[in-house]
Amino acid sequence: MSLPRYPAAADLVGDASFSTRPGDDANLYGTATMQGPATAEVRTYQTFRVTYTTGKLGLDDTGSIRIAFRFISDAGLLQTSDPTAPNYVTARSSGEGQLQIKYDRNGGQRPWNETLTIYQSGGYLKPGETIEVVIGDTSGGSPGMLMPTFLDSGRVFRVMSDIQATGVHIPVPGDPLFVTVVPGPAHRHLAVLPTLRRPGQPFHLGIKAEDLWGNPTGQGPRQFRVDSSLPVTGLPEVIDFAPDSGAMTLEGLSCETEGELRITLTDDRGQIVRAGPMTVADRPEVHFWGDLHGQTGETVGTNTAEYYFDFARTKSFLDVTSHQGNDFQITDRFWRHLNDITAAANEPGRFTVLPGYEWSGNTAVGGDHNVFYATEGAPIYRCSHALVADRSDMDTDAHTLTDLYAKFEQEPVDKVMYAHVGGRYANIFYDHDPRYEAAVEMHSAWGSFEWILTDGFPLRRRVGVVCNSDGHKGRPGASYPGASVFGAYGGLTCFIMSENTRETVFEAIRRRHTYGTTGPRVFAEVTVRLPEGGTLFHRNPDAFPDTATEAVDQCIMGDIVRVNGDSAEISVTVKAPTGIVSLELRDGTEVIRRLRPYAAADLGQRIRVMWSGAEYRGRGRNTTWRGRADFFGTRIEEFTRINRLNHEQLLDQTGSSAVVWSTVTTGNMMGFDARIGPEPEARLQIATSLGNLDLAVSDIGLEPSVMPAGGLARELRVQRLPDGPLPASVTLQERVPLRETGDTPLWICATLEDGNQVWSSPIYLFRD
Helix, strand or coil, X not given: CCCCCCHHHHHHCCCHHHCCCCCCCCCCCCEEEEECCCEEECCCEECEEEEEECCCCCECCCCEEEEEECCCCCCCCCECCCCCCCCEEEEEECCCCEEEEXXXXXXXXXXXXXXXXXXXXXXXXXCCCEEEEEECCCCCCCCCEECCCCCEEEEECEEEEXXXXXXXXXXXXXXXXXXXXXXXXXXXXXXXXXXEECCCCCEEEEEEEECCXXXXXXXXXXXXXXXXXXXXXCCCCEEEECCCCCEEEEEEEECCCCEEEEEEEEECCCCEEEEEEXXXXXXXXXXXXXXXXXXXXXXXXXXXXXXXXXXXXXXXXXXXXXXXXXXXXXXXXXXXXXXXXXXXXCECCCEEEECEEEECCCHHHCCCEEEEECCCCCCCCCCCCCCCCCCCCHHHCCCCHHHHHHHHHHCCCCEEEEECCCCCCCCCCCCCCCCCEEEEEEEECCEECCHHHHCCHHHCCCCEEEECCCECCCCCCCCCCCCCCCCCCCCEEEEEECCCCHHHHHHHHHCCCEEEECCCCCEEEEEEEEEEEEEEECCCCCCCCCCCEEEEEEEECCCEEEECCCEEEEEEEEECCCCEEEEEEEXXXXXXXXXCCCCHHHCCCEEEEEEEEECCCCCCCCEEEEEEEEEECCCEEEEEEECCCCCCXXXXXXXCCEEEEEEEECCCEEXXXXXXXXXXXXXXXXXXCCEEEEEEHHHCCCCCEEEECCCEEEEEEEEEXXXXXXXCEEEEEEEEXXXXXXXXXXXXXXXXXXXXXXXXXXXXXXXX
């Protein structure tokens, strides 16, 4: 599998990993070389030998050298205390004195946060003497250094020196100082379809092989026999799948027959890969899927922007995407380059790419917001120049969200914004301009955040729901958390539009014709019938008082409608690739109807235990759940993990009747299913780091038993499910009374059998 070489990206942002500072003598601060494998498979153990040679000035007593790694990594944490354990590091010098080693996970300047510093003491080094650092030293029995879980075109070893003990480390030249991390063998195959197309409208089928950690891998050739629930023009009977990239796309397919399309791929081993369902119906608007939020090695992430856009189109089979680097790290040079890439990658009708960036102001002055432009060439208004060395254009900075809105007033280029929750969560109470901020990001690799929407209801905010990855690994649309600080799989947004262009994407965002998921492509349709009619506003009238209007007797998700009567009739349909546990119809923060596609009589011996939530809204929201569940008087006959995306987190059955776990949630959920024996006197006792629960198994029924756990929407839930697969399609109809004053925001949340969720944008109905 070929990957773009990382140094190209580093040169774009003026990264000094591969050269000294401009104007410096290259021989002044020393040089470095590295021995080790040029490529390494994910999650293998490797050894690297970095040799630093002093320059003209030598290295003074108490001076040091430093090897830094990018913050976005889940490689093994280095250590110097146990020569038999993984990630052991040693250092030795050819000169006098002693060396002291200090490892710090967050000791350097972003993005080079992870540092290994080797201090010289008790003497000095003369010019030409060396320090040799062995990372993953196996001489004492260590297996080596554990590699990351994700593809990386260059895991860089950034070598720096502080030769005069000033506390300032200067990058030194050296080549090569990086290793290419490649995927492992195929763990599973996936197939992806859109969720809604018109008869005869072209669509594509994506097929991908993923390793254990979700990386596309060429180590998984297969021949698949193809079966289809509806006749599809252009679909072969047999597919030979052996791409070096790990993914392939069958373009130009079409289906003339209305109905529900499912495609099944079966290989000669009997492995079955399913794609769909895709609804084929004569509709004016159909579904296009996107992930508009992620970044790469030019800022805080990994890999290149070119790789990012190629991945979006050919590896995760997206229809819409954008690159969102932190503004305080985007140089003018990279901003121009990024605009060149988006212009070249954008293909109206097939693949829409929006230029943009992440305005990354602190939460106190507005918090993170995603900015999207309709055309290239627009300026970037940074929250600061914190990591941009050229400060000649600091007068363009917008230090607060209010400042950013003021800058937008002066800029004619069309733009829209999302409020999002990352490290610096969006502060919707600080400021909000509905002319620009049209949506909130409810889920990303950082977790799930219903509060970013519901906090706005009392303020009468009328925004849409979107979900993205906010991935930092160059994998939009398929952003796995790996074993790092990210706790969730990245989300996707469905755009409801007539065609796939920048203009229609902007229109869908502004009219809130979007819904989001925690990752899967799910068909969701929410419509409202108004018995006495109403007036639909094409734009939010709070921001656009002169917006176009039309008389309607029905509307769809995201619409803003002044209703003539005092009630509305809502209809919901959800079709998923897996079973559906529940469908909730919500009026603001209140669940007014919870539908389960099964009844109490259908329940079997499957007990579901789920935990979820976060510490609080901010950066340190990760919640560690340590627990044990014991089934007394019965045994576990079948055990299934749900949403355990980090394969190194503990979530295992132990013995015949217990489950133990040590996992992390960041607003999202995870847990397990246990199918147990039918003993009527059995009990379930759960002890966790956040509370305990003791239940008679006979009392576990249709509705969950809940253990509140403090924090933010943090709880543990136990419920009983049918033994067999759950229905994958549900419909709901409900007559809803409308408030006399204020909005009645109607929206849905569907929870799937595999732990994924779906949220619609609210329909904002009002009478006043």
